[in-house]
Amino acid sequence: MAFTALVLAAGEGTRMKSAHSKTVHPLLGKPLVAWPIEAARAAGADRIVCVVGAGKGEVSAICERLGAEVVEQAERLGTGHAVRVALEAAGIDDGCVVVLYGDTPLVRAETIEELASEVSEGGLPGAVLTMAPEDPTGYGRIVLDEAGHILAIIEHADATLEQRKALTECNSGVYAFDGATLARLVREITNENAQGEYYLTDMVELMRDEGLSVGRVFVEDASEMLGVNSRSQLAEATKAMQRRINARLMDAGVTMLDPDLVWVGPDVKVGQDTELWPLTFLFGETTIGKGNVIGPNTRLTNVAVGDGCRLEETVALESVIEDGATCGPRAYLRPGTHLMPGAHVGTSVEIKNSTIGEGSKVPHLSYIGDTTMGSGVNIGAASVTCNYDGSKKHRTTIGNDVFIGSDTMMVAPVSIGDGAITGAASCITKDVPAGALAIERTDERIIEGYAARRAARMARES
Ligand code: UD1
Ligand code: CA
Secondary structure, X not given: OOEEEEEEXXXXXXXXOOOOOHHHOEXXXXXXXXXXXXXXXXXXXXXXXXXXXXXXXXXXXXHHHOOOEEEEEOOOOOHXXXXXXXXXXXXXXXXXXXXXXXXXXXXXXXXXXHHHHHHHOOOOOEEEEEEOXXXXXXOOEEEEOOOOOEXXXXXXXXXXXXXXXXXXXXXXXXXXXXXHHHHHHHHHOOOOOOOXXXXXXXXXXXXXXXXXXXXXXXXXXXXXXXXXXXXXXXHHXXXXXXXXXXXXXXXXXXXXXXXXXXXXXOOOEEOXXXXXXXXXXXXXXXXXXXXXXXXXOEEEEEEEEOOOOEEOOEEEEEEEEOOOOEEOOOEEEOOOOEEOOOOEEEEOEEEEOOEEOOOOEEEEOOEEEOEEEOOOOEEOOOOEEEOEOOOOEXXXXXXXXXXXOOOOEEEOOEEEOOOOEEOOOOEEOOOEOOOOEEOOOOOOOOOOOHHHHHHHHHHHHX
């Protein structure tokens, strides 16, 4: 069921007290404005037009990246004005048009679909999404006729005390309209009201005046329409979305020790029998397989994890972790890391742009960068691939079954052949052939009786 979605996002967002536009603030890793855009697309929108304020380049960039058209509303004269500007600039005057908001991230695709179908399939020229919030202050109030169609929407500022008390059903601000009717009547909206704004809600009365009926879809879960105008509302919306996502994951067979302490972005996939321990953050396009234990204290962004892995106190970005690999505590996998099956990255280890081969281990206090490592390798504690010469990065190649002694410095570009060994504390600057030992250290000297002589000297001098 195709329709056009308008996403109004020209709000100033002054209550966010931010150097950034309100709708670029992320909720579970995704900018606010991206949520209604993606919900509209999932509901079947074939065209999405975002209305942004003047000079709001950062909002426009996000909308365009998501395939939406952008229309600038130079002056913010009200929701009716914003819709008129959008329709005129984008040349929309037919089909079904759904109005959404850039700061209302929790609206579900199914809700949008249900509303749009009232118009595109139910044959109504317009339908309003309504709700009954616990505190209706600030919302437009719905006036119904006997048939259950909407007679009028009275803005909170324009309502009498009696109306504010009696009318508990509120306007969510989300509507579906027949595009031709909307394009024609939106021009007739005036700004003669308490706020001196062009109210989109006036569409209802304009349609009623022409004998057109306006339907309604009541949304049970008022949190879907939670608008974000402040940092506390952002936290509230994040909490509501976190609950929704975590409930879905638990229903699908994911264990959470405490779902209040697990944050999972909307595009993340987690397989069955995976356990998510507290303070785990999974963002971006992260995918996690089955039977893993992730956390505590772990953040993964755009990471693919196979099955049966154990990641503890791990931060990983743009990386691949294959089946049975283990990480942490305190592992840092930077972009381009690839852990092959059964690889182990241990305590206080950083890996960047490197492949750690099957079953290979980097257990303690090491840095591996720009390295290709074969299988069955053991890297001794505190070893470093010295990949940077001050101006360029260079690669290190380590073959299969190599044993790197503790505190080996591998100065790239350098390669270490299959089965080779390096002595502890060696600085390796030359390629090491397969099966060889490379050792770089001065001979150890033994000076007998030195400690007693030193103690005697210190006693004399004090
Ligand atoms: C609107 C509805 C109200 C409803 C409420 C639900 C109107 C007149 N009122 O009130 O009935 O209960 O939403 O939240 O529509 N915007 C623009 N350009 C503008 C004006 C607004 O893009 O010129 C966008 C803003 O991003 C803003 C959103 O539309 O966040 C809502 O506009 P606002 O004027 O704040 O309407 P509400 O008072 O929330
Ligand atoms: Ca040395």
